[in-house]
Amino acid sequence: METSESGSTPKDRDIYPAFQDVNVLVIFGFGFLLAFTKRYGFSSTGFNLLIAALGVQWAMLVEGFLFSSAAEKVKISLHSVLKASISVTAVLISAGALLGKANPIQLIWMAMVEVAAFSTSRWINVKFLKVEEHTSLMHVHIFGTYFGLAVSWWLYHSSLSERVEKEKSNPISDLFSMLGTLFLWMFWPSFNSVLIVDLMEKRNAICNTYYAIAVSAVAAFALSSLSSRNGKIRMIHIHHAALAGGVALGFSAPIIPHPCIAMILGLLASMVAVLGSHCLQTYLNSVLKIHDTCGVHYTFGLPGLLGAIVHVILFIIIKRASLSSLGYLALIEVGSFMLTTAIGLGTGFITGFILTFKLWKTLPASKYFDDQAFWEFPHLAYGF
Template sequence: MKEGAPNACLQDQCQPKSERTLWGGRNVGERRCFRARLRRDPSVQEDLALYPAFQDVNIMVVLGFAFLLAFLRRYGFSSAGFSLFLAALGVQWALIVNGFIFHFSDGQVKINLQSILAAIMSITAVLISAGAILGKANLMQLICMAMVEVAVFAGTRWIIVDVLGIKSHISLMHVHLFGAFFGSTVSWFLYNSSLHPKVEKERSKPASDVFAILGTLFLWTFWPSFNSVLVQKEEEKQAAIYNTYFAMATSAVAAFAFSKATSSDGTFHMAHIQNATLAGGVAVGSSVSIIRYPWIAMTLGLVAGAGSVLGFAFLQKRLEPALRIHDTCGVLYTFGLPSLIGGITRIILILIDSQEDLEGMGYLALTELGASCAIISLGLMAGLITGFLLTFEFWKAPPITKYFDDQAFWEFPHLAAGY
């Protein structure tokens, strides 16, 4: 038998026969959209000024998430490779969808670095959701999920920006909340009770944990750029950078402290450090430009980091079997819970700042509450629809024996032993 033949058989089992047709049709459609309607905005000077921050966000999303998801001992190829593919495909689709919803005029959609940035930030939701079903879906299922999620998130942003009057960059800060609830709902459809407790291939090994913590370091380093890049006023942008850094620093300290406190033998848990250190940046995102004092950002980071660790330590093993969901990466506790904390904090800060105008205070608070409710409800509904679609036999999903295993999708000329 030729080398790689067993892997070819596995790939045939997990991929639909119509895959080539689907891929070709999708690529042709995207090329026609770009050729017919999308045009580059000639504002070169503005693009050049934005490019350094653009690179920060690009590295954070593409490199950071690819490494962060690579913690599974036998799923490193797929974690990194599929993340790159979803990011590349998702940005193109997000440019088209966002362009026709937000930037369509005179029969054309103008593209600049700011619109590409919004597209990159939008596909963060896809990468977060992919973490919830990591190792349990093939690439075609992930593509389907990405196409639906990007479109629904863009539509949700239109509701909270054009209908509720929320600022555009604030709407993008809800990407974590949307991705976490969307992905968790999709995972409900892919739930299998035999995954509790964890199967052997769902565990990590020292080398894979090093890659994951490297992803955390990239995300942690560049998160201030993510939260501040689309803020327009210089004073607010400066506040966004400072507040994000303060919140990230305290959430990192809280992650170490609470990880040790919740451990039975007083050791640190690598999953807590990889994920809870990021909770401060998630929580502070929606209110990052209106926080006036560093201690508020630091307190928010502390609460988010502590809440994330406690979620991993106590909620995950009790809540998920009860709700019949299987969240591979714990996105509910890394992104969902901190986002909820951040949304509540933003409403409180608005109420405090608007005490002199009771009527205006009530309206602003209600619009912010409405935005959070819209994000959660539409994320849940879209996740239900997408999860239902992914259960069709058409996709030829991997059997449970091939969960968390690269050999179902990648060529391995060497033997699997020792992998």
């Protein structure tokens, strides 16, 4: 292993501002987005930093070994750190599904397995299916969601069928979560465009992402008000739906030719997020026995699948001149995100089963969503 000399070249220095955008999104954005439960703020932000910092280091090693030839050393540069930061987003999304129900050791084990599984999935997509690297990294939303849901199925407890008191939010925790949403919203154009090399495609990705998240944010307010009996806006809908447009646009951001397409996609993604938040949570908890604490299924999973499907449709439209190979290429695009979903579900299911072993000292249900199980408080925390 060695530090790449390219780390001091103008190329790496040029991407540093966008790298910092992604870094803020990963550490600050996700850390506070998950801090919506009123008694789990320390753990939400603290454990997010723990698994992000550990996951980035592990992702650089795993991807270095997978994507370098046998004769090469694993080279570390700002570019590799950037790709690792995007990859570790899968773990942070999965952690949202397990929020309040897993201890730090379980989260660390999950992070190690998930990063290796996602990197392997990317390696298959890039090396064998010839999927572009940018597209393979945008699978992170789908992979993280379904990996996390599969793990959450194993950690389900009957007491979670109805929302417990400690799982609820209060005005302060909702405000912190909104702060995370705002940072994710501001820096999402950088996330969707940072690895794109072509200047015109990068410009398209930045602009189209902004169009999509702007529409999804406005639609989130309207749809939340319409879905409420008294016409009031629910903060949880804004947390989820304001970001859905950026998630859905990740695949297609550089190739969408008209702003109206990006805006329509943002609107559809916002609708999916609000309707999912309004309808699916009860269904998942009571029927499928999957407790998705942070609602990652309709914040990242369903908008991600919507974006993947739209990407295939746009790919067919753009490549329609190459009729001889169009069917094969479209099949490759469909197969890549289906393969990613399958690997996420499969490895998540195995990981969740392993996390049920007594060796991990799984939390009892009475300790769910409570910081006092892990953190020392400087006061008695009466009424906390």
